[in-house]
Amino acid sequence: MCGIVGAIAARNVVPVLVDGLKRLEYRGYDSAGVAVLAGDAIRRVRRVGRVAEMENAAAEESLQGQVGIGHTRWATHGGVTEPNAHPHVSFGKIAVVHNGIIENHEEQRERLKGLGYAFESQTDTEVIAHLVHHYYQAGDSLFDAVKRASRELTGAYAIGVIAVDRPDELVCARMGCPLLVGLGDGENFIASDVSAIVSATRRVIFLEEGDIGRLTRDGVELLDKDDQPAQRPVHVSDVSLASLELGPYSHFMQKEIHEQPKALSDTIDAVQDYGFNPELFGERAGEVLPKLEGVKILACGTSYYAGLTAKYWIETIAGVQCDVEIASEYRYRSAWANPNYLVTTISQSGETLDTMEALKYAKELGHRYALSICNVRESAIPRASELVFFTRAGAEIGVASTKAFTTQLVGLFALAVTLGKMRGKVSAADEARYLDELRHLPGSVQHALNLEPQIKAWADKFAAKDNALFLGRGLHFPIALEGALKLKEISYIHAEAYPAGELKHGPLALVDEDMPVVVIAPNDTLLEKVKSNMQEVRARGGELFVFADLDSHFSESDGVHVIRTPRHVGVLSPVVHAIPVQMLAYHVALARGTDVDKPRNLAKSVTVE
Missing domain, CATH: 3.40.50.10490 (Glucose-6-phosphate isomerase like protein; domain 1)
Incomplete structure (x- = not known):
């Protein structure tokens, strides 16, 4: 659950790497780093926190280079520390970025320690850097060193590799995690997602399982999992830059x-x-x-x-x-x-x-x-x-x-x-x-979107709460589950969902005046059953927040708040009722001051177990 970007060009690639990491930050935002080839050395900048902090550090150090790799991390092996941030470097010669999980990293770590390698991080990725270095310093080309190292890895990975004395190439490999190659004019790129490089090129090659690639400024060489030359189709991405920008919105x-x-x-x-x-x-x-x-x-x-x-x-x-x-x-x-x-x-x-x-x-x-x-x-x-x-x-x-x-x-x-x-x-x-x-x-x-002002008013009532229940029946029970998930993942309020009929089989014990209960109440055949379940909540002092269809004939009363969605739309009603529970979570998160787009401990594309 990390983001990778790399570039080889006849220009300074640091702006490309930083821009790409900003667009990939949704995939991981514990730490970020870039490494570039600069003369006879690898220059690296890493920072814990968001990409902007790393960007500022790179600017302060006047970081420049025509070949480089970058990474934004969601921590798996090892805590959120700068030594655990990517890229990882071996003996100042090899730099690696990696997305995925190396399942045999402990075995490889012990083997590499026996070969004289010292480890600076707790990550599984550092194993890759040292393993590539091991084969590279033994005489293999960078491409062959990456090929041999990757064939010894068990698990899932997408990797980008540069070497200090190979300013004319960038090597990559993929197994189980997404990686693509972007084709430019006299420059080429790698990325986890096309959004990272869309400002530089729209022509992309999607690597397949086991592919290994060697990028120069003028071309791309690929081998498949059987070490045979591979030709992958070139696609023209239709992702627009506008779709990747906030525009008039806050989040x-x-x-x-x-x-x-x-x-x-x-x-x-x-x-x-x-x-x-x-x-x-x-x-x-x-x-x-x-x-x-x-x-x-x-x-x-x-x-x-x-x-x-x-x-x-x-x-x-x-x-x-x-x-x-x-x-x-x-x-x-x-x-x-x-x-x-x-x-x-x-x-x-x-x-x-x-x-x-x-x-x-x-x-x-x-x-x-x-x-x-x-x-x-x-x-x-x-x-x-x-x-x-x-x-x-x-x-x-x-x-x-x-x-x-x-x-x-x-x-x-x-x-x-x-x-x-x-x-x-x-x-x-x-x-x-x-x-x-x-x-x-x-x-x-x-x-349903037009109900936002009413939902925003509810958010202030939720913001001070620590727990919430969501109830639904039939087709709408999954929407209650989705509403509870949204609330907990971005506002950090503990929320659970139950089929409304199950309330009396245990969860009712949790209901009191401090437990808001959200009810999905469409005007369907189960409406009267839902109303009975609501009475069970009110009898225990629970406060009800009801999303009811326009024709459900609900009325507000003490402890019962009602927002009316459109008239019942039949079997597609779950789609409509998903909207207000999304909005409720969003506005509660705003009221609590959490990071809406990048909630703690989570990332967007879940490419690890």
Whole structure:
């Protein structure tokens, strides 16, 4: 969960590295550093904290160089200290940046100590620097030294390497973590994400598993995992600089919450283009989908909650069995596999390590078909899947997922209706109605966004609290889970979510006047049940904060606060109700003064276990 950028050019690359790290800071922000080749030495600047602190230090030291690497860190091995910050250097000759986890680092550390290497950090990355140096000083070229060293590493990694006496090359390698090469005019780049280099080039090559690359100013040489020359396609990125800037907003989370009508509209356009037909999910979908006997969804965090919502849709609309599992748990248990279940992975980045490994495990167990719901083209999980639905959320920078979540829901809803149509469960009239509901969804979401002043007023009441409960039933229980997650991850208020009917089976013991209880109360068939559960809370002195549909006939009273979302929008109601819980978390975090976009201990793209 770190960010990497590197460059080789005929100009000073330090501004490129610093700008790239700023754009990658969402991936890790415990510390940052850069290293460049300057004459016959490696010059390195590292600082604990944000990229801006490192940038100031680099300016004070007049750091310059035409070949360099940079890194922003989310700590795994070793605490947040300058010695643990990247880049790591071996004997002043080799500098390395690394994203991922080296599982055999302790074994390699002991071996290298026996060879005379002293370690200055607690990280697994320093092992890579010394291992490369070991082979380099033995006579290997830098490229061959990186190749030999990487083949001895167990785990996941993306690495960039420079050597003091090789000012004409930058070497990189990838296994399990994202890394791409950017192609410029007389200059080339590496990065974890295209956003880091989009100001310099839009032409990129996505490295595949086991690839090793050698970059010069004029070209790129690649070997695949079998040490054979590799040709990878060149893609022209459509990421816009505007999407990576705040514009008129105070935070990326705020910006991304407000971008949801467009993100949803863009994603819905794909459904409108294809209709609820197999082609929506790729060329092979017409062959695969009729064979299915069920769906198994694998995901983590917010994407897992999207999967829980989809379970209701898939079983209700399509009449198909659907299981939803946390990817990090599934991959470590003896699971039962039906080859005719569609393994559906959900990941904003397409690089979530737990989800990728769960997909690999599912295939090892005998699952034959995989679908990826993803927001990033050319990422690892879609490439490993037979079928793909790409959401069109655009770049999501804030750590707390917002527009990625709601667009995932659209993709999953489309899957449910498509399966239902293919099985004769969805009539032509049903299909037309579902398409119409999708068309109106962005407008309903905009209506929910207009509730921001009312939600902001609630935030002051929450800011002084230490705990909160979220309640929902049926389709909206996952939205309660998502609301609790958002509140805890950016405001640091402990929050839990329960199906409202479960309140009496234990959680009710927590309810008192200091426990705010947020209720998702749409005007659906479970509304009267939810009202009864609310009475249980009021009888214990709990204060209720209710998100109710316009036509739910709720009235405010002492201890019961109500905000009315748009009129009930049917089965797509979870998408609309996701908006106010996102906004509540955002404004509570503002009121508490936390770092909204970069909450403590977290990072955006989770590429480690």
